[in-house]
Amino acid sequence: MARADLQKKPNEVAAMFDGVARRYDLTNTVLSFGQDRRWRTRTARALDLQPGERVLDLAAGTAVSTAELASSGAWCVAADFSLCMLEQGRDRGVPLVAADGLHLPFADQTFDAVTISFGLRNIVDPDAALRELARVTRSGGRLVVCEFSTPVWGPFRRIYMNYLMRALPLVARKVSSNPDAYVYLAESIRAWPDQRELGERIHAAGWDDVAWRNLTGGVVALHRGVKP
Template sequence: MSDMGDRQGSDNTTHFGFKTVREDEKAQRVAEVFHSVAAKYDLMNDLMSGGIHRLWKRFTIELSGVRSGNRVLDIAGGTGDLTLKFSRLVGPEGQVVLADINDSMLKVGRDRLLDRGVAGNVTFVQADAEALPFPDNHFDCITIAFGLRNVTHKERAIESMLRVLKPGGRLLVLEFSKPNNPLLSKVYDKYSFNVLPVMGKLITNDSESYRYLAESIRMHPDQETLKAMMEDAGFVRVSYHNMTGGIVALHRGIKP
């Protein structure tokens, strides 16, 4: 499956879930989704995944190779799950930047981390993944967990991440992907389009946002397509690990 969201013709339109919208409209619509769900985001993640998202994130941390003194960028860091772990790994000599384009998510993440006593080595930046406001060759590791599918121009974002990584630095993309079993795929589709919107309605009084999230997962590039996009941007030794039958994949690439 090609990344139609990035290459939807020359009329400056893109995908917002299954809808076609103007490119300048998409960012605002995605922002509205996350403004709506920010307060209950963690609860919904636990309910939607049965808590398995914590295992996916733990594997991401393990594969990151982050150690004391490193500089880490957590893009689309939301409520700060990865940032919390990274802040402990890098220690007082290191630095973690939690970046999110959405102000509501950033505030929830900042409040949550401050409540847990995380302060000294973490900074919070409202930033667009397509145009990261950081110098070249700056970070040892970048993670983006469940955020890339919401980016309008994914190639631009991947190139921007490459630019701000140090040579030898690692990018890890944790994202919903394509199940590798047809039966699992059918079950997953029914769950996504029938159960998620109902759950969203009950927990956040917002079924439409969760319908969008289900649709955005289907429009995201499959494992091989995303691997090729990372290689095209300039990453080397790109690999991916399927988790939970390919429902989620973790891609990893190195800046040469």
């Protein structure tokens, strides 16, 4: 089975996610102790979608999140560069598009809102991806990034980092179709910027009114922005 490293070569990352696709949703639920559902709900609330709006869900994986967003009455498209992930989501009832986050196959100002959950840190150039998301969003449109972050309370942060590097790969071996991929997961979370730094990078990529909210003590953070 494929396992990417922190160089995040696109072909290696795509192959890695192809390898975890079959049991991806189950593995996420187990590893997050069921918090993944809550995180999706909070992301949907932050987007505040209205019926008829056009929405891009980038790095959508099996399109679980996209289908939940579509329940708002918005038109939602799932985009991912892992064909196996998209294949797992073929029965979700939403459009599926194979797409590279650095070169999205959409015209300028196509969407009213864009979102990416747990995928930005897997793109080789996250800043370019944020700019590309801004390109396909209309003026006044919204961005929500849901991503792993840095727990804000020191003792919990130490416990969490220990879980990432030791327990998470062990649990993944029990439930994942490609457990080695979750070693990369742990490494990529540790290397990811904290809440403030990511907020600054989102602003530098062309988004205004950037703010964030911590979930689960900062294990995850929701960052929001508006295109000028």
